[in-house]
Amino acid sequence: MSSTSDYYKTLAREFYDSTVEADVTPLYERVLAYVPAGGAILDLGCGSGRDTSAFLKMGYKVEAIDGSAELCALASSYCGIEVKCMDFRDVDGGERFDAIWACASLLHVPTADLPELLTTLRDLLAPGGIFYMSFKFGDFEGERDGRFFNDMTSDKFASVFARTSGYEKIDEWESRDVRRDKDVDWYNVILRKL
Secondary structure (H helix, E strand, C coil), rough: HHHHHHHHHHHHHHHHHHHHCCCCCCCCCHCCCCCCCCCCEEEECCCCCCHHHHHHHHEEEEEEEECHEEEEHHHHHCCCEEEEEECHHHHHHHHCCEEEEEEECCCCCCCCHHHHHHHHHHHEEEEEEEEEEEEEEECEEEEEECCCECCCCCCHHHHHHCCCCCCCEEEEEEEEECCCCCEEEEEEEEEECC
16 A cells, blocks of 8 residues: 555645545444543544544544554644554554544555455444444546545445444434545444444
8 A cells, every 4th residue: 555655655744635525424423422521532644634623622532543644744733732643553552532523535545355344343442332434436446547446335345344243333324525626425434333
């Protein structure tokens, strides 16, 4: 996935500018209904820091990570907390989050790697904690526009979920991209740790 890393290294500012103002309030309302007020959230692949900033303003405790050093610097400046540059697989610390928020971030992980990654990340959730993730809708997997993408459908996710343990699926839906210049449908899913 070096092409994906190179993309974010080269085009971090462009990506930041295109996402930081996107209004995803309906996502917040739908997902945060499952998260206790003031709870702890891991923003996994925080990109511009848009969601981290919103969660902090709502009174949540937030840790944020991203794999791009350039985006981490921009996001840290935007949201006022240190965003750690690290791989998703390197987060440690055990059952400390009420929620993991992976909005348009796991879409850069190959399908074959998702069951193991979701199982590993489950250990970061408190009992009953929730895991929200979103992917571009579809069956495509491969490089597109300079990045690796793993698009998702309900059927495709069912196959991933069947190889993942310790969760129940509590919600899934399709949505449209809120950015005016993007004609993209999204697959969204919420899991709860058993």
